[in-house]
Amino acid sequence: MLYNYKAIDNSGAHKDGSIDAISVDIAIESLQKRGLIIAQIDPAEQESWLSQFSFGAKVSNKDIVILSRQMATLFEAQVSALKIFSLLAAEVENTHLRKSLVEIADDLKGGSSISAALSKHPDIFSEFYINMVRAGEETGKLNDTFNYLADYLDRNYEVVSKAKNALIYPAFVITVFFAVMILMFTVIIPKISVILKESGQEIPIYTKIVFGISDALIHYGILFLAAIVVVGFFSFRYVRTPEGGHALARFKLQVPYVGDLYKKLYLSIISDNMNTMVQSGIPMTRAIEVTGQVVGNEVYAQILEESLIAVKGGSSFSQSLAQYEEIPGILLQMIRVGEETGELGSILKTMARFYQREVINAVDTLVSLIEPIMIVFLGLGVGTLLASVLIPIYNIANSAGS
Secondary structure, rough: OEEEEEOOOOOOOEEEEEEEEOOOOHHHHHHHHHEEEEEEEEOOOOOHHHHHHOOOOOOOOOHHHHHHHHHHHHHHHHHHHHHHHHHHHHHHHHHHHHHHHHHHHHHOOOOHHHHHHOOOOOOOOOOOHHHHHHHHHHHOHHHHHHHHHHHHHHHHHHHHHHHHHHHHHHHHHHHHHHHHHHHHHHHHHHHHHHHHHHHOOOHHHHHHHHHHHHHHHHHHHHHHHHHHHHHHHHHOOOOOOHHHHHHHHHHHHHHHHHHHHHHHHHHHHHHHHHHHHHHHOHHHHHHHHHHHHHHOOOHHHHHHHHHHHHHHOOOOOOHHHHHOOOOOHHHHHHHHHHHOOOOOOHHHHHHHHHHHHHHHHHHHHHHHHHHHHHHHHHHHHHHHHHHHHHHHHHHHHHHHOO
């Protein structure tokens, strides 16, 4: 941010100018190092009302990964926490993240711990991230902690983004297909229907169905659109409620094939979260609690919440999970082995890698199946529409020629 200042140098001369700094304290410190006595310092310009809105300022997973890598390197180089956040705030490009890092640096200057300072920015740093940093502070291994976090976020981003990206192409193709079909039914088909009706020829039943759909879209299309908007609005409101969110989460797990993909994705997140936290020295109960908060599915969040109660009551983690059909037997057996051998962290790491590979393989298989299925689906749709229109026209041409 740019600051205008008025100062006096060592000779008593008055100096006016401006300085770019991430905060007023750093600006004053920089001017004092130049031998200036500050008389007045103010921001060069006030933020416009538009800057109060963070359009395009969302902090991405990539930003957090890079930030964690940089922090790990700087902690390993024995740089102080305050200096680290001040340096990174000056370098980062994302305006929202830069502002948050400046505030974190200010909190550290006031005596706050790193985890407490990060916890004031939940839109950037998750509960999982904060607990990992807190564990790193307690063990004195913050450089290892930030490397763990960067590795974890990298793995999680790769798996989740691959699953999401697999749906973009088919969604785009299907959207274009329906847009073209609506255009055909509302613009092309009505003109053809006039010609066929005026010809006096018998119109086949499948062609009458196409004409009926076309008439319905023309005369009641606005009502259909309004109904879709209303249903979509109330559906959105419903899934925002606890009951609706749980119902949607359950539905996602029950969709054929896609539900299996979602299960592997959530099991991967659970295993990877708990592996990272347990190996960092975080207590088992806290690891279960935090994992339930970040898993991203209400069904598995409830399972972990109930398991936490059971573990606090003296049950083992594997026993607490055994009653749920959403938890596969292989995972239960591996967790049980980890508890018996004291190697639960490494066992969870193995299972996390296993489910990550399963998700990637399932996505690749889904993509390879979607393309031929879409080709058949689109071909049948277009072929049916064309046949219902062209066959009557062909019959008219034959009767006219004879």
